[in-house]
Amino acid sequence: MKRSSAAAGSSLFFAAAPCVVAGVVPWAITGWEGSPGWMGWRVVGAVVTACAAAVLVHAFARFVREGIGTPAPVAPTRHLVVGGLYRWVRNPMYIAVVACVLGQAGIFGSDALLVYGAALMVVFFSFVRLYEEPTLARQFGAEYAAYRRAVPGWFPRARPAAVPPRTS
Template identity: 55%
Template sequence: MRRFSAIAGSGIFLIAAPGVVAGLVPWLLSDRWGLPWSPLPSFALTGGMLVIAAAAVLLHAFARFALEGLGTPAPVAPTERLVIGGVYRHVRNPMYVAVLSIILGQALLFSSWSIAAYAAIAAAAMVTFVKLYEEPTLAGRYGAEYEAYRRNVPGWLPRITPWKG
């Protein structure tokens, strides 16, 4: 896939998938973001920072697919190469982690139990999709390269090693 096509396809998929899951659905659950912000200032601040940080990670992950992998995250236009650079050096599923963080950030921002419950449902759906579709598909497509990557990089949360000074 050419670089321009990869960038355009990734941009369209960004709007179609994470845009709906982390944007449209929470927007609807929060009465079009009409809910008042959390009465707890620390919740609103933490939620806002989480949304911003996670959005940056999500954009970075999408850019890696287009520029490093020469493809898109969409199953219909997969990457030509396994994406293992950038944030993918630390976690295998940064897009899912970022999307869930954006949803949880909105739950905090609005102190919304309905958005928090939606995040739990979305997390279960994402884990199921990764286990039943993505991991077998990547193993079939990239073989030993993916298996080595999978052994060395955690799926959902980066490994935290204690600092030794």
Template identity: 50%
Template sequence: MRRQTAVIGSAVFFVGVPLMVGGIIPWLLNGWQFRPAFPGMAPIRLAGIALVLAGLPVLIDSFARFALQGLGTPAPVAPTRHLVVTGFYRHVRNPMYVAVLAVILGQALLFADVRLLAYGFVFWLACHLFVVFYEAPTLSRSFGTDYDVFRTNVPRWMPRLRPWSPR
């Protein structure tokens, strides 16, 4: 896939999936309405803002790396030609999913909405099942030893504090 095509494909996927999952669906569930803070936890709203603000640049950077370095998109129909192991991928294997989850959970804390917490759990579970049963086996077949070394050194969900350096 040419770089220009990868950038366009990633941009279209970005608008179609993470924007929908991390923005539109939470808005449909909550209307971005503030509810009374969880009992005794009014300051937790600041953590919600921090999660949203932390998730967005991770998501954008990860999408850009897929297009520019991987020469592909996050969509399974147009995968990357190269395994991406730079940027936030040096800390966690699934920074896109983690970033969207951070945005969802951040909104749950900010708006004090249990429905968004439940939605975040469902989102994480769907991602986990997709990764375990489709994505990881596909990447292992596509990138072999390179992916196996990456998988061994970089955690799936909980980011490592010190970035991993391949070879």
């Protein structure tokens, strides 16, 4: 896969997955209306949502630049993505999607979005454990095993892990 094809595929997947899960569904739940009890929640929620969106864009770009592929299981990367934010935590995309939803819960004062965010975390964790980790272990073998030992899945490291030079 060429980088241009990876960029196009990643853009389509971005619109189909995170934009729907963290945009369309929260809109369907809240109608972008709500009333948090404290105005500060709107500010905190907006900051969390904006930061999470930036993390998503960064993570998708890493898949194109470094992995030469997409996050979509139907068009996986050629290389294991271990740079950028992936040096701190293995699952920044999933964390960012949940953070977007929780940020919107703050903006709109929505308990329903809090429940939705918690449900997403359960779904994402299960998907990673049951599908993604075994698939990456098969695809990248020892490289993924070393990465998995060095970088936590869900709670970021205090300092970034060293990224070994690519051998292929």
